[in-house]
Each structure stands twice: as C-alpha cells, then as structure tokens.
Amino acid sequence: MTQPHIDTPATPHWRPLSRSRASAATQGAVGAETDEITDAAIEAKEISLWYGSAQAIGDITLKIERHRVTALIGPSGCGKSTFLRCMNRMNDLIPSVRMTGELFLDDQNILDQSVDPVELRRVVGMVFQKPNPFPKSVYDNVAFGARINGYKGNYDELVQHALERAALWDEVKDKLHTSGLALSGGQQQRLCIARALAVNPQVILMDEPCSALDPIATQRIEDLMRELAEDYTIVVVTHNMQQAARVSDRTAFMLAREDRVGRLVEYGLTEQIFTAPRDQRTEAYITGRFG
Amino acid sequence: MTLTRFNRELTVLEADVLELGAMVDRQIDRAMRALVDRDIPLARAVIRDDGELNRARFHLDNVCLSLLAQNAPYAGDLRLILAVLGIVTELERAGDHAEGIGRIVVLIAGAPPAAPLDELAEMARRARRMLSDALDAFARRDPELAYRVGRDDDGVDALYDRAYRTLVDAMIARPSAVEGCTRLLWVSHNLERIADRSTNIAERVVFLVSGTLPQMNVSSH
Incomplete structure (x- = not known):
C-alpha cells in the first residue's frame, strides 16, 4: 500500500512569526517551532482500519507532540474522526471494526489486546461534538470518573480543581448541585472537559468540540485548549479551518481518494x-x- | 462572498497591480525624457501624476484589507494578498523616485546638463527592465525570472558607482558644475532606488510562489 508522502521541509529562510495568542502572552506558552517531533505523546505506525470489508483509513503514520495542540483536518469522510477514535480505542465499541498497525502511547502499543480500553480511556480522555453531560449534578458529573476509578482523595478539592482548569468554576461554584443539563451549551462543553480532566488524563481528544457552540463559547473553549496544552496533549478534529489555524501547533490534513480510504496527505x-x-x-x- | 467571486476579485487584484506597474514605468520613462529633453512641462506632469499613482496604491491596499477581512484566506490566496500588499508599496515608492527625478528637472530649470547623461540613461533603461521583469515574474509566477531581477541589480549598482565617479570628477574639474552635478547625483540615486524597489518586488514574487521571503537586495547603497 502506498505510503503518504510527507516531506521533511528545509528550515525556512524566514522564521515563522510568533503566534499571536492571548494565552501565549499570558501563560508564557510557546508553540511548536520546528518540524521535528522529539517528544511524542502518541506515535501511530501504519494504522489502517476497516468497518467490515470497507477500509476507512490507510497506513497513517505520524507522531503527536506532547503538550501541544494537534489538529486533524480534512473533508467529510476522510477518516479523521475514525483516526481520532483509534487513539483511545473508541472504535472497539463498533462491531466488525478491525485495525492493523501500531499506536504507541509513550512506549506502549495501545492496540495490544492486553491493554484495558477502559483504563486507556481514563488516560486518553475524549470530548465530543455535542456536549454530553450526565443527567446528574455539576458536582457528580465531574466526580463521576473518579468514583468509578475508586478515587480515595478529597472529592471537593478534585471537583473544584477540575472545574478551575476547565475555566468553569467561577460560573458554577454556587450551583454545584444543580443539574449539569441546566447549564448553557458552552458551559456544558466545559463541564465535559472538567469531567475528562478529573481523572487526570495525559491526552485529551476533541471531536469537533465547538461545532454546536456560538462564537463566544467557541472562543472560550479555544482559549481553554491553549491553556490546557501546557499540561495535556490535545488532538482536535475540526471542520473549522480558522479554528485549526488559531489553536493548533501542528496540523494533519487527511483525504480519501476514489477508493474512499482516508490517508494522511500532509502533516x-x-x-x-x-x-x-x-x-x-x-x-x-x-x-x-x-x- | 462565494469562492467564485473571491477568485474573480483576486484576478482583478492581479490585473490592477500590473496596471499600477505600467503607470510607474510610464512615470520613469517620462521623467527621464524630461531630463534628457529639458522638458519642464513634462516634468511637471510627472510630479502631478504621482498623486494619481498614490491614490491607486491606497485603493489596492484597501482592496487587500477587504479581501483579508471578508475571506480569511489561506495558503496561496493568503500569500497572493500579502505579496500584493508588499508589491504595491514598492511600486508607489518607485513612483516617488520618478517624481523625484521630475522635481530635479524642474530645479535644473532647463539648464544644459552639467555632465553627460549616458550612464544615467543606461541606469534608467536597466531599472525599467528590472521592473518589467519583476512584474512579468509576478504575472507568470516565475521565481527564476525573479531571481534574475535580483542579479541584475548588481549591474545597476555598478553603473551607479560609475556615475558617481564621473560626476565627482566633473565637479573637481569644473567647480561651477558642482550644483548641476549634485542634482544629477540625486537622479542617479533615484534610479538606483528604483532598481532596488524592483528587486524587492522580485522577492515578493518568490514569497508568493514558495512561501519563503529571500533577501536578494544586498546592495551596499
């Protein structure tokens, strides 16, 4: 099978302009500046996936840099969400899915059958297109994962910390015991991010996290992504080109040709x-x- | 704005840049003819028409601003608009140098040239050729031609050095020619700067094609 052609670029004659990000200014964050990835949180090697007999993605090889935002872009049907879901084996939930290749989280191949997908999804959290809080209180939404995992620490501190990291604490600290479903769409999405953060993940996968949000709520999530990238590795699938340009350090473009197999074109x-x-x-x- | 309309706007933008380039070339040609022919009315026309050139440049600046704001372009489209912003600035400045020559002609006020004008005429010919090549390179997306413009700048620099020597020698030999020769030195400086502006345009063409901005202009002047 043909490998995607990815050039290793020469050093540009001009130094790319510094990214003008509010968070970069306030947090001292510095975006990725060279094409070489020396510290990869995730490394995909020749990942292919089939739904039954239909191949969805083919031979995807790339590294996701630690503590950076990586965007996956491409037209509908190019397999970017499918590839994203490989990273925490969400595709396992679909019958008839078959995968080949290797996907390393640090040094462990997470496609190995010995890996517990539930434990994997704690380490590699996910935020979906449509906010999906549980029909529980704000507090219980955040504490949910920790309870499942048998967390023995102070739950109040855990909930507050996760909500602070998700930039939601100030808005919900007086209504922690109201339903998560009573929050606005943007707040619900940040609640879902807090829920993912509460189980202390390394990687956060985001599948079109702002597509159901208005521009103000979108901006808050984007700012949050930049801030969270200091401590977490973020991979985001987006159809919004400007969002990819604004928030990500690296961008992978995927495309399916006539054979409908999504491949990496450029990264x-x-x-x-x-x-x-x-x-x-x-x-x-x-x-x-x-x- | 639909993509088709955006593409049309970009096509019009490119054509307008070339038209602005043609206006600048005409200004240089007329300024030099005014110098050689001691044609004061023509020099005044050059000075007057610089205002039109400035207005055309600011119009194109505004078009670029609108295209950026309304379309948030990327990649080749983004590079085209950024290249145009740079190119029209260089063209407007090249026009200012032509206007400068026109003003010198008016200052000289029809006096016979204080020194032979051969070297200045040759500088003007080469500078105009560089400008024309830079704009051709832009229209054809031709980085090879753009790099040639950068190399041609060395020839104009050498001519500038020769003209400087010639004029200084003339001043030493004939102190009464100091004022006239100084004016001609200014002309040669304007022509040298037009060649530099053309080189800068060529740099923008390389950026447009490749995304990297080379530094061709290493002139010591």
Whole structure:
C-alpha cells in the first residue's frame, strides 16, 4: 500500500512569526517551532482500519507532540474522526471494526489486546461534538470518573480543581448541585472537559468540540485548549479551518481518494500548512477549492 | 462572498497591480525624457501624476484589507494578498523616485546638463527592465525570472558607482558644475532606488510562489 508522502521541509529562510495568542502572552506558552517531533505523546505506525470489508483509513503514520495542540483536518469522510477514535480505542465499541498497525502511547502499543480500553480511556480522555453531560449534578458529573476509578482523595478539592482548569468554576461554584443539563451549551462543553480532566488524563481528544457552540463559547473553549496544552496533549478534529489555524501547533490534513480510504496527505507546523502547504491537495482544501 | 467571486476579485487584484506597474514605468520613462529633453512641462506632469499613482496604491491596499477581512484566506490566496500588499508599496515608492527625478528637472530649470547623461540613461533603461521583469515574474509566477531581477541589480549598482565617479570628477574639474552635478547625483540615486524597489518586488514574487521571503537586495547603497 502506498505510503503518504510527507516531506521533511528545509528550515525556512524566514522564521515563522510568533503566534499571536492571548494565552501565549499570558501563560508564557510557546508553540511548536520546528518540524521535528522529539517528544511524542502518541506515535501511530501504519494504522489502517476497516468497518467490515470497507477500509476507512490507510497506513497513517505520524507522531503527536506532547503538550501541544494537534489538529486533524480534512473533508467529510476522510477518516479523521475514525483516526481520532483509534487513539483511545473508541472504535472497539463498533462491531466488525478491525485495525492493523501500531499506536504507541509513550512506549506502549495501545492496540495490544492486553491493554484495558477502559483504563486507556481514563488516560486518553475524549470530548465530543455535542456536549454530553450526565443527567446528574455539576458536582457528580465531574466526580463521576473518579468514583468509578475508586478515587480515595478529597472529592471537593478534585471537583473544584477540575472545574478551575476547565475555566468553569467561577460560573458554577454556587450551583454545584444543580443539574449539569441546566447549564448553557458552552458551559456544558466545559463541564465535559472538567469531567475528562478529573481523572487526570495525559491526552485529551476533541471531536469537533465547538461545532454546536456560538462564537463566544467557541472562543472560550479555544482559549481553554491553549491553556490546557501546557499540561495535556490535545488532538482536535475540526471542520473549522480558522479554528485549526488559531489553536493548533501542528496540523494533519487527511483525504480519501476514489477508493474512499482516508490517508494522511500532509502533516506539519500549522503556520506552514496554512501559509505554504507543500501538497496541492492541501492547498486546494484549505483555500476552499474542494471539500 | 462565494469562492467564485473571491477568485474573480483576486484576478482583478492581479490585473490592477500590473496596471499600477505600467503607470510607474510610464512615470520613469517620462521623467527621464524630461531630463534628457529639458522638458519642464513634462516634468511637471510627472510630479502631478504621482498623486494619481498614490491614490491607486491606497485603493489596492484597501482592496487587500477587504479581501483579508471578508475571506480569511489561506495558503496561496493568503500569500497572493500579502505579496500584493508588499508589491504595491514598492511600486508607489518607485513612483516617488520618478517624481523625484521630475522635481530635479524642474530645479535644473532647463539648464544644459552639467555632465553627460549616458550612464544615467543606461541606469534608467536597466531599472525599467528590472521592473518589467519583476512584474512579468509576478504575472507568470516565475521565481527564476525573479531571481534574475535580483542579479541584475548588481549591474545597476555598478553603473551607479560609475556615475558617481564621473560626476565627482566633473565637479573637481569644473567647480561651477558642482550644483548641476549634485542634482544629477540625486537622479542617479533615484534610479538606483528604483532598481532596488524592483528587486524587492522580485522577492515578493518568490514569497508568493514558495512561501519563503529571500533577501536578494544586498546592495551596499
């Protein structure tokens, strides 16, 4: 099977401009600046996946850099969500799914059958397109995962800390025992992020996390992603090109050809992808010529 | 704005840049003819028409601003708009240098040239060729031609050095020619700067094509 062609770029003559992010200014965060990934949180090697006899993604090989935001972009049906779900084996929940290749979280191949998917999903949390709080109180939503895991510490502190990290504490501290479903859409999404953070993950996968949110709520989530990237590795699937350009350090462009198998076309620093992509297909997609 | 309309706007933008380039070239040509022919009315026309050129440049700046704000372009589209922003600035400045030559012609007020104008005429010919090549490179997305513009700048720099020597020698030999020769030194400086502006345009063409901005202009002037 043909490997995706990914060039190793020469050092640009010009130094990419510093990313102008509010969070970068306030948090001292510095985005990825070179194309080489020396500290990978996740490494995919020739990942292919089939739904029954239909192959959905083919031979995806890439590294996800630790404590950075990586965006997966591409037209509908290119397999980006499928690939995202490989990273915490959410696809295991679908009957007839078959995968080949290796997917390393640190040094462990998480596709190995000895890996417990439930434990894996604690370490690799997920936030979905539509906020999906449980029909429980704000407090219980956040404490839920810790309870399942038999957490023995102070729950009040855990809940407060997770809500603070998710930039939601100030808005809900006086209504911790009201239903999570009573919050606004943007608050519900941050509640889901707090719920993921409360079990102390290493990686947070986000599948179109802002597509159901208004622009203000979207901006809050994007700011939050930048802040969380200091301590967590974030992988986000988005159809919103501007969002990928704004929040991510690296961008992977996937595309399915006539055979409908999603493959990696180009992967690089976000600045490079959005200013000077190397592949004509990437150029055509991000300038809106197709997709 | 639909993509089709955006593409049309970009096509119009490119055509307008080339038109602005043609206006600048005409200004340089007329300024030099005014110098050689001691044609004061033509020099005044050059000075007057610089205002039109400035207005055209600011119009294109505003078009670029609107295209950026309304379309949030990426990749090749983004590079085109950024390249145009740089190119129109360089063109407007090149126009200012032509206007500068026009003003010198008015200052000289029809006096016979204080020194032979051959080197200045040759500088003007080469600078105009560089400008034309830079704009061709832009229209054709031709980085090879753009790099040639950068190399051609060395020839203009060498001519500038020769013109400087010639004019200084003329001043030493004939102190009464100091004022006239100084004016001609200014002309040569304007022409040298036009060549530099053309090189800067060529750099923008390389950026447009490749996404990297080379530094071609290492002139010591």
